[in-house]
Amino acid sequence: MPVCVFLAKSNSNMRTRKTATKSLACKVRITAITDTMQVLSGKWKIHILGALLQGGKMRFMDLLREIDGIAAKMLSKELQDLEMNQLITRTVVDTKPITVEYEVTEYGKTMEPIIDEIANWGVFYRNRLHGKTD
Amino acid sequence: MPVCVFLAKSNSNMRTRKTATKSLACKVRITAITDTMQVLSGKWKIHILGALLQGGKMRFMDLLREIDGIAAKMLSKELQDLEMNQLITRTVVDTKPITVEYEVTEYGKTMEPIIDEIANWGVFYRNRLHGKTD
DNA sequence: GAAACTAGTTTCCAATTGGTAACTAATGCA
């Protein structure tokens, strides 16, 4: 990934400053981050993906019980979003009381590195907080 | 990372289902993700960190010009949040018009893998959209 | 026939988020 910000001499003072001249690579990166965060927007999507990545095929009620604090309305809405983005599939199973299975797609599994990095950092963060007072 | 969800027989029907019995590791993971996302909350923090990680030391106005669409109020507030979490430092420089330099701390640099993964995925996402129609 | 389980939907409300625009305050420059 090339460096994003061009260096140039300011004419007001002689310090080196970063100008408004943005490279294409920089804009691409900003767009990329915006895209990803839009797909993962909201309080719950990462948790839903995290649960499905670890638990495999799961039903609506499974997820409702597994993801602490989420309400049915939110779960329903977030699942729809994830399905629209093709990160998960929704399959109706014709059991006695009808059940619905959700599963991460192959495409959805490409999110795993992101979620893992986020989880790793959170653990690191906790350790730093009460662990060493550096 | 151990598997999160315990498998158990449901007594209502004889399918294998995921119960509400969550392992400690699972709760730790959920907490970790929540922590990280709280530190990175809002529309701009990842972009600010991204800019500072690539551009090095930058001033308020540099960031305002570099990060497309952000308003001074938001930039100011997000910088304060990041500083409180010790991800960046704020240094007042005694120049003619006073300037302020922001820089990512060593601790803040531990966010780089997350941001890179997010940026990578965003690029991958764009390629998939208009590239191959699979 | 009532209760319970499935997977949601609907309504209503409160808090948060974030945007615009104007303003402060100190300094430099023409």
Add this chain to the structure above:
DNA sequence: TGCATTAGTTACCAATTGGAAACTAGTTTC
């Protein structure tokens, strides 16, 4: 004197987010 630059702050407002609780609707079990 007046405008530009620095780094913000403040006030006001609109949209989004998300939570609680009630409700739908079909099936099964007691």
